[in-house]
Amino acid sequence: MxxxxxxxxxxxxxxxxxxxxxxxxxxxxxxxxxxxxxxxxxxxxxxxxxxxxxxxxxxxxxxxxxxxxxxxxxxxxxxxxxxxxxxxxxxxxxxxxxxxxxxxxxxxxxxxxxxxxxxxxxxxxxxxxxxxxxxxxxxxxxxxxxxxxxxxxxxxxxxxxxxxxxxxxxxxxxxxxxxxxxxxxxxxxxxxxxxxxxxxxxxxxxxxxxxxxxxxxxxxxxxxxxxxxxxxxxxxxxxxxxxxxxxxxxxxEGIQEIINRHRRYAEAVRNAIRSMRLELFPCLNDISEYSNTVTAVNMPEGITDKQLRDGVKGKGVIIAGGQGYLAGKIFRIGNMGAISEKEILITIRVLESVLAEHGLETKGMGATAAEQILKSWSYLHP
Ligand SMILES: Cc1ncc(COP(=O)(O)O)c(C=O)c1O
CATH class of the missing domain: 3.40.640.10 (Type I PLP-dependent aspartate aminotransferase-like (Major domain))
Incomplete structure (x- = not known):
């Protein structure tokens, strides 16, 4: 595959x-x-x-x-x-x-x-x-x-x-x-x-x-x-x-639908990250300053960039690292392109599984949080 x-x-x-x-x-x-x-x-x-x-x-x-x-x-x-x-x-x-x-x-x-x-x-x-x-x-x-x-x-x-x-x-x-x-x-x-x-x-x-x-x-x-x-x-x-x-x-698909899709997926990723007790990078007070096409996350303690990204890759998902001085300090998840909710959930599940292998157990809270947004989004943003 x-x-x-x-x-x-x-x-x-x-x-x-x-x-x-x-x-x-x-x-x-x-x-x-x-x-x-x-x-x-x-x-x-x-x-x-x-x-x-x-x-x-x-x-x-x-x-x-x-x-x-x-x-x-x-x-x-x-x-x-x-x-x-x-x-x-x-x-x-x-x-x-x-x-x-x-x-x-x-x-x-x-x-x-x-x-x-x-x-x-x-x-x-x-x-x-x-x-x-x-x-x-x-x-x-x-x-x-x-x-x-x-x-x-x-x-x-x-x-x-x-x-x-x-x-x-x-x-x-x-x-x-x-x-x-x-x-x-x-x-x-x-x-x-x-x-x-x-x-x-x-x-x-x-x-x-x-x-x-x-x-x-x-x-x-x-x-x-x-x-x-x-x-x-x-x-x-x-x-x-x-x-x-x-x-x-x-x-x-329609331009507005695509804009909504990006926002929904980015909100799902952000919600998952927070529920996994990871930190978004940067830490912003104003949520509207977060991108709806890519999410950056601080690298948690207990796992290196290489362990995280190689682990995720070993399970079939490619995510990005940090660039320049942020290399090794953050990882990034994009949500553009021909993807569906399924791919967002797979990414979060794979991430949780690699974190668990390094002692950072999240008990599936990330996927649950992402699912919550994906299900309720049209209700929250009629
Ligand atoms: C915001 C932004 N500007 C410029 C570029 C450079 O684009 P390219 O790599 O296609 O030359 C990128 C690539 O990721 C980007 O994300």
Whole structure:
């Protein structure tokens, strides 16, 4: 049996998505490809809740982050908000193209809006932030930072790589100028494609900035506007077949249903963790700051990271460890992709069984707590 992939991307794929990749190749400068690309963009606009341009680039999420930054930063200042690994990556990218003004926190700490506002007073015209910081399981205040950026006439560039498609992220309502979503996360497609939305305000900056050749968004726009939609360079066609199928499935299930599903599963995981007397990382007062696509947990005493993750893997479930300085200190459970309640419960049961083998008996309280949420959720959130 295939192992159950419960990491925060790549995620388990539905057979329909896997089969789509086995189709014969097509000409990427054909009507056939254009129809696939156009339908993907149309569904993505609904997922992003935007009327802005959306482009799909062949490359992983990081390519989207670099495209976003490099097209609007050309030697100018960039306010980079960092409270985890991916915020740090945004800063590292911005360091390459401009002069960063970091607003930095210890990984897992909440972002203070006052700090962002003070930094914006310096006149910076671009702000970067990760919405769902996958390295810590924390949800950053995108709506509020977008509003602050507007107030100071700055562009807001947001990594929504692990939130868009799994949580409600209304790009236009919040005023996100450039947003990025990864194919291998909530969209339940394979890794290798990234969607980038671009606002009118962002185009004003883009037209004057020098961009790297492959990531020049002006080229993506030019080719998207041809009579038969194209991408400037040969796209990863099998991945487009798969994304197309995954997005059709997403539309069949319904965006709101998918958002609810992610929230329900994340609440079930969090409830299970607490009932097992484990601690969520970070320890937040405000529950709405927890991600609904990934849950981070402090490594309990009495078991090492290796023992825990190898033990769980030995029973057929793959979970993620911590990154950077959090390696060995936390583990993470993703709940994106083509999974059902059954997979959530299997994961919790397997976790309980490995903990028990190391003297951390939970007496099935985790699975019971997860089940409680899964059963009562529609009653709690009518
Ligand atoms: C929030 C976030 N940003 C960026 C990335 C980088 O994406 P990729 O590995 O697809 O380049 C990830 C990957 O996990 C992520 O979770």
């Amino acid at each position: 295939n192992p159950l992939l419960m990491i925060p991307g790549p995620v388990t794929l539905h057979q329909r998505v896997l089969s789509a990749m086995a189709k014969p190749m097509i000409n990427h400068r054909s009507k056939e490809f254009a129809e696939i690309y156009d339908e993907c963009v149309s569904i993505l606009k609904d997922v992003f809740r935007t009327k802005n341009d959306v482009f799909i680039l062949s490359g992983s999420g990081t390519a989207g982050m670099e495209a976003a930054v490099s097209n609007v930063v050309d030697g100018n200042d960039v306010l980079t908000i960092v409270n985890g690994k991916f915020g740090e990556r945004f800063k590292e990218i911005a360091d390459l193209y401009g002069n960063t003004i970091p607003v930095e926190y210890r990984w897992g700490n909440s972002i203070e809006l006052e700090d962002v506002e003070v930094a914006l007073e310096s006149g910076t015209k671009v702000v970067t932030m990760v919405h769902n910081e996958t390295s810590t399981g924390i949800l950053n205040p995108a709506k509020e930072v977008a509003a602050l950026a507007r107030k100071y006439d700055a562009l807001f560039v947001m990594d929504g790589i692990t939130s868009i498609g799994g949580m409600d992220v209304p790009i236009d309502k919040w005023g996100v100028d450039i947003a990025i979503a990864g194919s291998q996360k909530c969209m339940a497609a394979p890794p290798g494609l990234v969607a980038v939305s671009v606002s009118e305000r962002a185009w004003e900056h883009i037209k004057d900035a020098r961009a790297p050749y492959y990531l020049d968004l002006k080229e993506y726009k030019k080719y998207a506007n041809k009579e038969v939609t194209q991408t400037p360079y040969t796209p990863a066609i099998p991945l487009f077949f798969a994304l197309h199928e995954a997005l059709r499935m997403l539309r069949e």
